Amino acid sequence: MALIEARGVEFGYNGIPLFQNINFSIESGELFCLLGPNGCGKTTLLDCILGHLKPLKGEILLNDSNISRIRPEQIARQVAYVPQNHEKTFPYRVLDVVLMGRAAYIGMFDRPGEEDLAIAEEALATVGITHLKDRRYTQLSGGEVQLVMVARALAQRTPVIVMDEPTAHLDFKHELVIMEKVVELVREQGLTILMATHFPNHCFYFENSGLITRVALMSNMNFLALGSPSEVLSEENLKQLYYVNTRVVSFPVDVNQEIKQIIAISTTDSRHEDKQGRSVL
Numbered sequence: 409m410a411l412i413e414a415r416g417v418e419f420g421y422n423g424i425p426l427f428q429n430i431n432f433s434i435e436s437g438e439l440f441c442l443l444g445p446n447g448c449g450k451t452t453l454l455d456c457i458l459g460h461l462k463p464l465k466g467e468i469l470l471n472d473s474n475i476s477r478i479r480p481e482q483i484a485r486q487v488a489y490v491p492q493n494h495e496k497t498f499p500y501r502v503l504d505v506v507l508m509g510r511a512a513y514i515g516m517f518d519r520p521g522e523e524d525l526a527i528a529e530e531a532l533a534t535v536g537i538t539h540l541k542d543r544r545y546t547q548l549s550g551g552e553v554q555l556v557m558v559a560r561a562l563a564q565r566t567p568v569i570v571m572d573e574p575t576a577h578l579d580f581k582h583e584l585v586i587m588e589k590v591v592e593l594v595r596e597q598g599l600t601i602l603m604a605t606h607f608p609n610h611c612f613y614f615e616n617s618g619l620i621t622r623v624a625l626m627s628n629m630n631f632l633a634l635g636s637p638s639e640v641l642s643e644e645n646l647k648q649l650y651y652v653n654t655r656v657v658s659f660p661v662d663v664n665q666e667i668k669q670i671i672a673i674s675t676t677d678s679r680h681e682d683k684q685g686r687s688v689l
């Protein structure tokens with residue numbers, strides 16, 4: 409049984425379709441990446457999967473149940489979310505923001521217990537931001553906020569984490585901290601992760617690490633391709649998806665290990681836009 413399944417999903421804003429007939433399933437313990445140009449609909453599709461938006465057609469199943477019929481607190485025990493942008497409305501302490509990840513386990517009129525506190529502290533330590541725990545959340549940098557969001561998702565202790573560009577604001581080291589953590593969560597704790605990313609090399613990083621990794625290339629209303637990074641991230645597909653000439657290279661880092669990476673060479677001049685200003689072939 410698939411953990412998450414999309415069947416014939418369609419969504420659009422203001423009567424203009426953004427994607428149609430999206431079909432895929434994600435198995436337990438899998439790392440599923442969504443890759444595609446700006447504005448192709450990755451965040452919108454994630455919002456449908458999380459039950460934040462209702463598809464205009466089709467359905468999303470979580471453990472074989474239609475997500476629109478699962479109560480939000482039940483979803484929160486199964487799926488944690490690391491959003492791309494998080495509105496900072498109130499100057500909460502960072503520790504309190506991470507403790508919000510425990511909300512689905514705490515009664516409406518109860519306070520977080522010792523165990524919740526220990527889990528939140530552990531999540532802060534895992535992403536290396538214990539030193540920020542008493543800071544006001546509204547005063548953090550973009551990268552620090554992103555790390556807090558990852559810590560909050562870890563504190564939620566769910567079998568599935570959905571991440572929307574989780575490394576977008578992070579520096580060279582912290583990007584790797586998150587990537588290593590993702591690999592550890594999948595490999596050692598059997599978590600299932602669905603991640604929207606702008607970096608094809610993230611998909612190769614997961615595949616190079618030995619994880620069961622699949623990537624969906626999203627473009628022009630649907631998936632251009634769906635498969636393992638080695639199958640799907642070809643120079644041809646990347647040219648079609650991004651209008652970029654690339655080279656896929658492979659090099660040894662160890663006697664037994666080869667690493668694959670994509671190098672961007674140049675943009676092509678075959679880019680066109682449709683009436684809504686979206687890239688089309």
Ligand SMILES: Nc1ncnc2c1ncn2[C@@H]1O[C@H](COP(=O)(O)OP(=O)(O)OP(=O)(O)O)[C@@H](O)[C@H]1O
Pocket residue numbers: 421422426444445446447448449450451452453
């Ligand atoms: N609430 C909304 N109302 C109207 N249009 C919207 C709304 N939210 C998003 N859009 C539009 O839908 C399209 C897809 O947006 P979405 O954020 O899903 O794309 P994305 O692939 O995640 O983009 P990016 O890679 O830039 O984050 C964009 O053209 C965006 O402007």
